[in-house]
Amino acid sequence: MALPEGLRDTLFVGTILTMDEARPRAEALLVRGGRIAAVGALAAVAPLAAPGAERVELSGRALLPGFHDAHVHLTQHGLNLDRLDLIATQSLEEALQAVAARAQVTEPGAWIEGSGLSMSRWGVSRLDKRDLDRVSPHHPVVLRSQDGHSVWANSLALARAGVHAQTPDPEHGIIERDEAGEPTGRLLEQASALVMRALPAPTEAALRRALARAGAHLASLGITTVHHMAYEPPSYFRQLALAASDEAFSLRVWACVPHEDLEHAAALGLATGQGGGRFAVGGAKFFADGAIGSLTAWMLEPYAGTRTCGVAVHGPEVLRERLPLAISQGLTPVVHAIGDAANRAVVSAFEATRPLWEGAGLRPRLEHAQHLHPDDLARLAALRIPVSMQPVHLVFDAKRVAELLPDRIAGYCATRSLLAAGAPLAFGSDTPVADPDVRLGLRAATTRVAATGEALNPAETVPVEAALAAYTRGAAYAIGREGRSGRLAPGFDADLVVLSHDPTATLDGLEVAGTMLAGRWTYRPGDPAGDARYTHA
The missing domain is CATH 2.30.40.10 (Urease, subunit C, domain 1)
Known part of the structure; x- marks a missing residue:
């Protein structure tokens, strides 16, 4: 038998x-x-x-x-498989046609959710809620930007969320307004939550289905382990933990918790590494800034043609106070940083806390490291901490980077320079921000060819062997599993x-x-x- x-x-x-x-x-x-x-x-x-x-x-x-995917939002990836996907739309009108088509098959009054909004790809400098009103007057509509750091909502969605001209900007967020002070429908960073909170919460059954779809999809791409980044409600985390703990699930999951919940985690005694071989508690997730696409990545100098340097979300004061707290509780600091100012602040915070995290046996992680000032690259590499990067981002970032940071392209996604300096690299996708297909990530890392057909700073290409290592043994090192994963x-x-x-x-x-x-x-x-x-x- x-x-x-x-x-x-x-x-x-x-x-x-x-x-x-x-x-x-x-x-x-x-x-x-x-x-x-x-x-x-x-x-x-x-x-x-x-x-x-x-x-x-x-x-x-x-x-x-x-393969590991060293940076995912797993539940959102599963949920997005059923939402309106605008990633392939090349113009505002094409996107509006997609919204109109979805409205035709959606019950009046029900929410329409979508993702993949990109002002750069659509070639527009402003968004207006009235355009969404025109194609979907009877449905509240909310569309997430491709980078996940802003949303665009129509009038009905704003009304349901209670967002109006007198609504103040939340801390670390911006409600974009027109000349009369009326919200345009575009909300950046923490302001996005004002509308997102109004959405009906998925049922437990819906979350379980979404996670099963996400696991099956990523497995079809050769992915066996994911590093899940916190940015979701506790109900999502609960279902994720239950799903991933089941031996029938298609992935191993290392799951971070939001730094805002450090006190709750401490009360429960949660720490990095707890769990089993299938599901384990990850680190405490911080956001030093936003993203390039939404002009919220925190830069040392203003973006070209603007007066803005972006947004510091969890800035130096937060990092100075909260990183030692996370470390004392046994939670690895995991920090999102896109802009060169954000990366400088994070590197400085990691340097200042080095005796603490080394003494605790923890390995802090820098997520994205998209724009590094030359003075900070060597400092980062000297820390020998995992640098979690997503080369696939350059495929759609290139046009925006060339427009907004033409004088700073050399510091964008400096994979070869970091590798040469000895920094441990871990590659991922940031799905649903980008396609999690590892083949796309490998090609982006080894060619740097963008959607435009042009190579973005080809001096930073890496050999395919190094790219494969970042998806395997490098990513395993980033979660402390180099003794059981990432090699044969x-x-x-x-x-x-x-x-x-x-x-x-x-x-x-x-x-x-x-x-x-x-x-x-x-x-x-x-x-x-x-x-x-x-x-x-």
Whole structure:
């Protein structure tokens, strides 16, 4: 009688990229009981397979460690799969047509939610709620920007949220207004919450369905572990923890908590690393600033053609007070920083608290590090802390960066410079801000070619081997799992991805042919590894 999947040995034979610098390639790998039992020469590994083991002849395909996505908003990714997606729209009118079409099939009075708004891509400098009113007069509409740092709402949505001319700007937020002082419908940073709070909350069942969809989708991209960034209600976190703790879930999850909840976390004794092999508590998430697309990334000098330097969200005072508190509670500081001023503030805060986090055995993380002043790059690298970056952002950021920061392009997404300086890199997508397809991230990191077809600062390209390392062993290091994930070595988790061919030869035509988590296939189109041949050892 055949053993159930996950209990029977699996022997892989063929091209194996271990991402282990001591042994970069191997001929065979044996999986047993959810872990890697052996890896090396076929003659040495094959005899170790138990009778009845499944043998996977890769036949030109390549086996690698399963990818990490080092920066996701997992629940939102799942929810967005059902929302209006404007990411492909190239003009304001095209986006409005999409809203109108959704309104035609939506019950009057029900909310229409969408994402992927991009003023840069649409070629507009202002947004007006009246345009949304025109195409959807009977539905409250709220559209999130692609960078996630602003929303655009129509009049009905603003009315339901109680936002009007007399509504004051919240701390760290801006209600954009016209010449008469009336809200235009565009709300930036913390002002977005004024409208988002008015949305009906998803039911527990809806959240569970969204998470299941998100897990299945990311598994189809070869992803086995995600680093979930806090920015959602507690009800979302609860369902995420329950879903990811189930062995049937398609991903391992390292989940951050908002720094605003530090006191609550302390009362419960929560700390980084608690949990199991499937779900673990991550760090405390801070936002030093906003994003380029919304002109809220905090810069040292004004954006070209403007007087604004962006927005400091959790600025130096907050970091000075709250980082030591997080560290004292055993929570890793995880800080979003886009602009060069924000990155400088975070690097300074990490330098000041270094004795604390080193003494506690914690590894602070800098998220994005999009714009670094040359003086701060070496300071950051010297800290030897994980730098979590999303090269795929440059595909859609390039046009905006060229317009707003033409004199500072050299500091944008300085992956090669950071790598050369010795900074540990972890790559991800920031989904649903960007497409989580790892192939897109690999291509962006190795070519720097934007949607316009032009390369943005090609001097910062990295070799494909370095990009793969940032999606595997570098990302595992960022969450303290370098001893069990990100490489193919005996005793490590059997979290694997089968690719259509060796990605170090070419990224052209690369496909995911199968994904395995803890020795169980989570994605297998057709049969478990695409066209790979399965026999018995």
